[in-house]
Amino acid sequence: MKKTLLTSAIALASIASATGSAQAAELTISCGAVGAELTLCQEGVRAWEEKTGHSVDVVSTPNSSTERLSLYQQILSANSSDIDVMQIDVVWPGLLANHLLDLREVLGEEAAAGHFDTIVTNNTIDDRLVAMPWFTDAGVLYYREDLLEKHGHEAPSTWQELTEIAREIQNAEREAGNDRMQGFVFQGRAYEGLTVNALEWVASFGGGTVVDNDGEVTINNERAAQALDLAASWIGDISPEGVLNYTEEEARGVFQGGNAVFMRNWPYAWSLAQSDDSDVRGKVGVIQLPAGGEEGQSAAGLGGWNLAVSRYSEHPEIAADLVAYLTGEEEQKRRAIQASYNPTIDALYQDQEVLDAVPFFGTLYDTFTNAVARPSAPTGDAYGRVSNAFFSTSHDVLSGTKDGAQAVADLEGELLRLKRRNW
Numbered sequence: 145m146k147k148t149l150l151t152s153a154i155a156l157a158s159i160a161s162a163t164g165s166a167q168a169a170e171l172t173i174s175c176g177a178v179g180a181e182l183t184l185c186q187e188g189v190r191a192w193e194e195k196t197g198h199s200v201d202v203v204s205t206p207n208s209s210t211e212r213l214s215l216y217q218q219i220l221s222a223n224s225s226d227i228d229v230m231q232i233d234v235v236w237p238g239l240l241a242n243h244l245l246d247l248r249e250v251l252g253e254e255a256a257a258g259h260f261d262t263i264v265t266n267n268t269i270d271d272r273l274v275a276m277p278w279f280t281d282a283g284v285l286y287y288r289e290d291l292l293e294k295h296g297h298e299a300p301s302t303w304q305e306l307t308e309i310a311r312e313i314q315n316a317e318r319e320a321g322n323d324r325m326q327g328f329v330f331q332g333r334a335y336e337g338l339t340v341n342a343l344e345w346v347a348s349f350g351g352g353t354v355v356d357n358d359g360e361v362t363i364n365n366e367r368a369a370q371a372l373d374l375a376a377s378w379i380g381d382i383s384p385e386g387v388l389n390y391t392e393e394e395a396r397g398v399f400q401g402g403n404a405v406f407m408r409n410w411p412y413a414w415s416l417a418q419s420d421d422s423d424v425r426g427k428v429g430v431i432q433l434p435a436g437g438e439e440g441q442s443a444a445g446l447g448g449w450n451l452a453v454s455r456y457s458e459h460p461e462i463a464a465d466l467v468a469y470l471t472g473e474e475e476q477k478r479r480a481i482q483a484s485y486n487p488t489i490d491a492l493y494q495d496q497e498v499l500d501a502v503p504f505f506g507t508l509y510d511t512f513t514n515a516v517a518r519p520s521a522p523t524g525d526a527y528g529r530v531s532n533a534f535f536s537t538s539h540d541v542l543s544g545t546k547d548g549a550q551a552v553a554d555l556e557g558e559l560l561r562l563k564r565r566n567w
Contacts, residue, residue: 327382
């Protein structure tokens with residue numbers, strides 16, 4: 145897969161080089177994997193092409209963020225100009241900064257004015273703005289309003305309540321004839337998505353953020369172990385065994401097909417759940433994720449993606465202009481209304497057209513602005529290994545290989561070894 149995509153990128157860049165002209169540049173951008181995300185990017189790119197006269201090849205990348213990062217690292221480590229503009233995860237600026245253009249040098253000091261300060265700060269490495277905020281994300285809980293009403297329940301405020309409600313409704317619906325009904329679906333595959341899910345569980349129980357802002361390893365504690373043990377109890381009960389291989393799209397497929405009571409996912413799933421071909425259209429509610437218990441609080445993992453320009457681009461100024469357009473207010477508003485992608489521009493959360501399209505952008509505003517960040521800043525270049533260790537350990541607990549206490553103790557040892565070498 146990686147070699148195929150890399151070859152495709154090289155081929156596209158070669159075509160661009162051969163057919164370019166002095167008047168119009170030909171760029172390459174990777175800005176989506178499949179479905180609505182890719183389509184939205186293609187539409188935005190076409191609008192910029194019509195405006196400027198330049199042309200852009202859109203290269204599809206792996207849906208898995210882990211595989212996408214690996215592809216980018218291959219291309220950038222070769223100092224290759226094959227991809228001019230890259231869509232990068234919120235946790236990647238520190239990893240890729242040395243290969244990315246300082247956008248303020250091209251777009252001016254006020255290039256990121258109006259965007260959320262926290263994301264701009266996240267994307268600023270050694271005083272260099274290496275990526276422009278494109279859309280932000282925080283985990284939310286989707287639920288079947290009709291099923292909760294039918295069975296006499298309010299939406300849950302704690303994970304334990306979710307567990308009990310999900311089990312009751314799942315079993316009742318199965319007895320009524322839908323033997324495919326699941327109580328809760330989420331992202332359980334051993335990949336970056338599980339890092340976010342598990343961080344939400346741990347943080348909501350008051351178990352910290354794996355590594356704190358000072359770089360200290362904090363994962364080995366009773367509340368973190370308790371959170372992971374509760375999640376493990378879902379497998380084979382309210383969650384199918386198959387959830388151990390679910391990414392966002394597998395979870396959405398089950399929920400949108402009418403076969404799950406609850407789903408943890410990102411806001412993008414809202415517009416798809418309300419689409420004409422959705423089996424749950426008009427039946428879905430969205431609230432903040434549950435708290436870990438009486439002493440816990442809701443914790444939504446910070447997500448989101450940015451657009452960056454490769455330092456090796458042959459047209460850095462033009463590529464930066466494309467980034468400025470795609471991350472601008474008009475384009476972010478279009479994406480919010482059409483596909484419920486969270487803007488990174490604060491003013492759009494007061495825009496009535498946006499709020500009419502996605503009502504929970506208003507009710508969950510604090511969730512989006514106070515989301516829990518993964519420990520990419522304190523761990524620096526080691527973050528990829530830290531995340532891999534965390535999601536692998538979490539997957540071990542979910543699959544029953546370890547219990548929570550053993551897992552967090554083992555993980556602490558692994559992270560301390562990484563800390564001695566890398567941060």
